[in-house]
Amino acid sequence: AQSVTQLGSHVSVSEGALVLLRCNYSSSVPPYLFWYVQYPNQGLQLLLKYTSAATLVKGINGFEAEFKKSETSFHLTKPSAHMSDAAEYFCAVSGAYSGGYQKVTFGIGTKLQVIP
Amino acid sequence: GAVVSQHPSWVICKSGTSVKIECRSLDFQATTMFWYRQFPKQSLMLMATSNEGSKATYEQGVEKDKFLINHASLTLSTLTVTSAHPEDSSFYICSARKYRGGTETQYFGPGTRLLVL
Numbered sequence: 001a002q003s004v005t006q007l008g009s010h011v012s013v014s015e016g017a018l019v020l021l022r023c024n025y026s027s028s029v030p031p032y033l034f035w036y037v038q039y040p041n042q043g044l045q046l047l048l049k050y051t052s053a054a055t056l057v058k059g060i061n062g063f064e065a066e067f068k069k070s071e072t073s074f075h076l077t078k079p080s081a082h083m084s085d086a087a088e089y090f091c092a093v094s095g096a097y098s099g100g101y102q103k104v105t106f107g108i109g110t111k112l113q114v115i116p
Numbered sequence: 117g118a119v120v121s122q123h124p125s126w127v128i129c130k131s132g133t134s135v136k137i138e139c140r141s142l143d144f145q146a147t148t149m150f151w152y153r154q155f156p157k158q159s160l161m162l163m164a165t166s167n168e169g170s171k172a173t174y175e176q177g178v179e180k181d182k183f184l185i186n187h188a189s190l191t192l193s194t195l196t197v198t199s200a201h202p203e204d205s206s207f208y209i210c211s212a213r214k215y216r217g218g219t220e221t222q223y224f225g226p227g228t229r230l231l232v233l
Contacts, residue, residue, distance in 0.1 A: 032219060043122070043209050044160075044224040051219040090159065094220065102220045104150075106159045 002027040002093050006107035014115050019063075019078040021110045023091030026072060032102070033074040034092040035065055038109070044090060050074060061085070086114045119143050120212045122225035129200055130233055137195045137228045139210030145190035146212035150222060151183070154207040166193040200232040 007022040025031055032051050036044040048059025055067040065076045074091060088109045094102040119142040129135050139149055147168045152160040164185050165173040172185035182204075184196040193212075197204055207229050211222040 034221070036224070041207075041227070041229065043120075043226040044211075046221065046223065049219075049221060051217075103162070104222055108159045 002029075002031065002095065002103075002105050004091050004093050004105055004107035006089075006091050006110050008110055009108065010111045010113065012113040012115060013081045015083055016080050019076070019081045019085065019112065021076040021089050021091075021112065023065075023074045023076065023107060024072050025074060025091070025093045027093055027095055029095045031093045031095040033065075033067060034094070034104070035059065035063070035074075035076050036090045036092060036106075037061075038088045038090065040087075047076070047089075081112075081114045083114050083116065086112055088112070118212075118214050118221070118223040120210065120223050120225040122210055122228050124228060125226060126229050126231075128231045128233065131201050132199055135197045135200055135230060137197075137208055137210075137230075139193045139195070139212070139225050141191045141212040141214075141223070144212070144214055146193075146214065147190060148213040149187060149193040150211045150213070151185060151193075151195050152209045152211065154209060154227075160209060163195075197230065200230070202232045205230055205232045 003026050005024045034049045035047040038044050048057045050057050050067045058064045063078045088111045090109045091107040092104050094104040121140045123138045149166040151163045154160050163178045166185045166187040168187045174180045187193045209227040211224045
């Protein structure tokens, strides 16, 4: 079994401030973890993924996330928010096989608002 | 790269008609594609797994006769919403699975917004 909890359905930050979006996971097997971003009326774009290599993962657009096994967390950060970062962010976990493939489980999403 | 397209991006139809949505992996082959449904302000809900050359696997509670899935080739899966009703109005998103180095990553299409009148 696997699940994802995203703390905070809405997060507001000022432009230039630190972005921190929280994600905790549970998994019965070593997990693969993902962060996706969704802009209005669009599909999901992969920001970054953790696949059991380096625990600090760097992604696109200046985002990074750190895998902390002891805390079962995979929080997403960006040092300085930009207006274009306003979007919805989904954390996802996979790893457990079901029916021959790794099913991905998504969190409920966190909507990031950037205030000028 | 890993690009997935969907067509159409928007569709409006009358109640009772059928609507076909295409999902294509443009620069890689995908033996497995996934269809999701997203309600407003909610996360993605997996509807079914589309397997090339075999029947789709549906999640619990998803009517297979209503949501017909055909994975005709390694780059194309289609979702047909049959006899659509207003409650089928939603944002449908597909993804294609890319397997590399022991890791699976899903790449998503841009989504299709369906409005049934």
